[in-house]
Amino acid sequence: MRKQLSSLALLSSVFWAPAPAIAAEQPVLIKIPRLTLETAQKIAQAVIVECRKSAIQVGVTVVDRGGHPVVILRDTLAPDLTLEISRQKAYTAMSFNAATSTMENRFTQPFSVGKVQGLVFSAGGVPIEAAGNIVGAVGVSGAPTGTQDEKCANAGVQAVLFDLESATP
Secondary structure (H helix, E strand, O other): OHHHHHHHHHHHHHHHOOOOHHHHHOOOOOOOOOOOHHHHHHHHHHHHHHHHHOOOOOEEEEEEOOOOEEEEEEOOOOOOHHHHHHHHHHHHHHHHOOOHHHHOOOOOOOOOHHHOOOOOOOOOEEEEEEOOEEEEEEEEEOOOOHHHHHHHHHHHHHOOHHHHHHOOO
């Protein structure tokens, strides 16, 4: 009985011991860089302009770090379906921090991550990074090929690249 009590006392001292001093040095809040509405609008507009150069009508979605849509645009003749597909491409690119074209053949087995609803592994989604942090992604849908979608998405990011590279966390 005495042995059990000592074990219990030792065990409780481990759980009830004061937190190490290192925990006190940790911040209570963290700063997370966010993509501004104005920057997201510039990206989306640049996508539309780039696709129009090739007479392509697309839908474009820019999402924030949480995968929430910030800007959604559909060019005049782009089908409604392009909006949902562009959102899913943006969400996928943000979630994996990779262009969706790099993942097209990655998840092909049954029951793999690629089968999760809301993820699209076809070209046209690219992540947006600033100051070494992912701050969102852009997805494009409506071009005849995913390669063209992704070319337009990259043009959108390129339109604000200097601002993104100059950003401080």
